[in-house]
Amino acid sequence: MTGQWLTADQQRIWRDWLQVDRLLPARLNQQLQAGPGLSLPEYEVLVQLSEVPGGQLRPVQLGQALDWEQSRLSQQLTRMRRRGLVDRADCAGDGRGTVVVLTQAGRTAIERAAPGHAVTVRRLVFDRLSAEQTEAFGRACAAILQALRESGEPGDPPDGPQGRRTGQPIPADDRQADRTLR
Amino acid sequence: MTGQWLTADQQRIWRDWLQVDRLLPARLNQQLQAGPGLSLPEYEVLVQLSEVPGGQLRPVQLGQALDWEQSRLSQQLTRMRRRGLVDRADCAGDGRGTVVVLTQAGRTAIERAAPGHAVTVRRLVFDRLSAEQTEAFGRACAAILQALRESGEPGDPPDGPQGRRTGQPIPADDRQADRTLR
DNA sequence: GAAGATTGAAGGGTCAATCTTA
DNA sequence: TAAGATTGACCCTTCAATCTTC
Numbered sequence: 001m002t003g004q005w006l007t008a009d010q011q012r013i014w015r016d017w018l019q020v021d022r023l024l025p026a027r028l029n030q031q032l033q034a035g036p037g038l039s040l041p042e043y044e045v046l047v048q049l050s051e052v053p054g055g056q057l058r059p060v061q062l063g064q065a066l067d068w069e070q071s072r073l074s075q076q077l078t079r080m081r082r083r084g085l086v087d088r089a090d091c092a093g094d095g096r097g098t099v100v101v102l103t104q105a106g107r108t109a110i111e112r113a114a115p116g117h118a119v120t121v122r123r124l125v126f127d128r129l130s131a132e133q134t135e136a137f138g139r140a141c142a143a144i145l146q147a148l149r150e151s152g153e154p155g156d157p158p159d160g161p162q163g164r165r166t167g168q169p170i171p172a173d174d175r176q177a178d179r180t181l182r
Numbered sequence: 183m184t185g186q187w188l189t190a191d192q193q194r195i196w197r198d199w200l201q202v203d204r205l206l207p208a209r210l211n212q213q214l215q216a217g218p219g220l221s222l223p224e225y226e227v228l229v230q231l232s233e234v235p236g237g238q239l240r241p242v243q244l245g246q247a248l249d250w251e252q253s254r255l256s257q258q259l260t261r262m263r264r265r266g267l268v269d270r271a272d273c274a275g276d277g278r279g280t281v282v283v284l285t286q287a288g289r290t291a292i293e294r295a296a297p298g299h300a301v302t303v304r305r306l307v308f309d310r311l312s313a314e315q316t317e318a319f320g321r322a323c324a325a326i327l328q329a330l331r332e333s334g335e336p337g338d339p340p341d342g343p344q345g346r347r348t349g350q351p352i353p354a355d356d357r358q359a360d361r362t363l364r
Numbered sequence: 365g366a367a368g369a370t371t372g373a374a375g376g377g378t379c380a381a382t383c384t385t386a
Numbered sequence: 387t388a389a390g391a392t393t394g395a396c397c398c399t400t401c402a403a404t405c406t407t408c
Contacts, residue, residue, distance in 0.1 A: 005297065005300040005301065005304065006300055006303065006304065006308070009316070009320070010304075010308050010316070012320070013316065013319065013320035013323060014303060014307070016320065016323040016324055016327050017307075017319075017323050019249065019327055019330075020323050020326050020327055020330070021203050021206070021207060023327070023330045024203070024326065024330060025203060026399090026400090027330055027333070039375075039376080041375090041376070041377095058390085059390075059391065060389090060390065060391090067201070069377090069378075069379095070390075070391065070392090071377085071378070071379075071380095071391090071392080071393090072376085072377060072378070073391095074391060074392055074393080075376080075377075075378090075392090075393085076375095076376080076377090078392080078393090079375070079376085091390095094385080094386080094389095094390080095384080095385055095386075096384060096385045096386065096389070096390045096391070097385090097389090097390055097391075098390080098391070115187065118187030118188055119187065121188065121196060122187065122188065122192075123329070123333070124326065124329045124330060124333065125196070125199075125326055125329070126188070126192050127329075128325040128326055128328070128329045129322055129325060129326075132318075133318060133321060133322050133325065134191070134192070134195065134322075136314075136315060136318030136319065136321075136322065137195065137199075137318065137319060137322035138191070138194070138195035138198065139315060139318075140311055140315050140316075140318065140319035140322070141195060141198040141199050141201075141202050142198055143310040143311060143315065144202050144206065144306065144307055144310055144311075145198050145201055145202055145205070146310070147305070147306045147307070147309075147310045148201075148202070148205045148206060148209060148306060151209070151305070151306065208377095208378090221397075221398085223397090223398070223399095240368085241368075241369065242367090242368065242369090251399085251400075251401095252368075252369065252370090253369090253370080253371090253399085253400070253401075253402095254398085254399060254400070255369095256369060256370055256371080257370090257371085257398080257399075257400095258398080258399095260370080260371090261397075261398090273368095276367095276368080276407080276408080277406080277407050277408075278367070278368045278369070278406060278407040278408065279367095279368055279369075279407090280368085280369070280370095
């Protein structure tokens with residue numbers, strides 16, 4: 001979980017963050033499943049559609065609103081369509097495109113799910129933090145987010161002091177260790 | 183429009199956290215893939231094994247160290263075994279059990295991956311935070327983690343005003359629930 | 365029966381390839 | 387060619403069922 005180049009404090013914080021990163025979404029998922037029978041990704045999609053008049057969006061717009069990749073969105077919409085939460089329709093203006101339509105079942109589901117979800121977020125996160133802690137937590141998230149975005153698209157330095165800088169093929173020793181990963 | 187469930191500040195922080203929650207692990211995964219050809223879950227398993235003399239652990243111990251469920255660990259070990267990163271052996275003392283063994287390929291992989299991973303964690307997280315911010319971030323993570331653990335197993339109050347199993351239409355009150363939660 | 369562990373199925377996420385239309 | 391969108395393959399995670407051994 002940790003390398004040799006983090007301080008003891010940093011290691012502890014890092015381990016805690018890894019746990020939060022895993023457990024918090026899992027808990028939100030459980031809560032949504034238990035009552036309204038929605039997954040967190042389903043909830044996020046439905047929120048976006050329900051906020052728009054007519055409950056319709058082009059996949060591209062939906063993807064931008066969620067900051068999701070096209071492929072992920074498409075896969076998710078296929079599953080949600082199977083469940084009857086959304087539907088797909090041809091797009092009037094553009095022959096290439098489609099329109100995602102919120103069904104009545106989808107609208108019912110999101111309207112039933114929203115209050116309890118917000119309550120859970122407050123209970124697990126914000127009710128636990130003092131005003132100063134909330135503020136500090138927000139600043140930390142914003143700072144990390146900025147780092148993620150800055151290091152995101154550019155030359156994308158693979159970074160790190162170890163081997164890969166040269167772009168050479170991996171030495172024979174490694175061959176066995178890195179084939180099957182996507 | 184701001185919902186009545188989270189304040190505007192809380193909504194902003196929550197959206198940022200959701201992004202960090204998604205982007206940070208993805209970036210760590212990318213970095214591990216690019217060089218050492220490991221996934222983040224693989225890395226975590228290898229770290230645990232490499233820290234133990236002999237590079238061997240019972241699955242139960244490994245699961246406790248990682249705080250993973252048995253099933254998840256077993257599935258992960260099956261894939262890693264296929265890749266030659268670990269191996270499985272019968273347990274001497276207990277006929278039911280097995281032992282997970284770090285292979286030479288696995289040791290090579292983790293030793294090569296660790297420095298770059300630590301650098302990435304520092305670069306994306308800790309280099310971005312002042313001492314006070316780090317401290318506050320750590321306290322916030324710890325507090326949230328505590329909330330997650332406390333609300334974990336017990337009666338698990340489904341919490342919240344939702345929870346309609348009856349399939350009724352929603353009460354008028356709930357209609358305007360906050361939709362801005364990402 | 366309980367504990368250690370594995371497996372099958374299903375939802376979720378990502379990458380690469382593909383198809384159609386602008 | 388580029389943009390909108392989908393699909394197939396594979397990895398990750400969880401749940402329920404199962405199998406063996408204590």
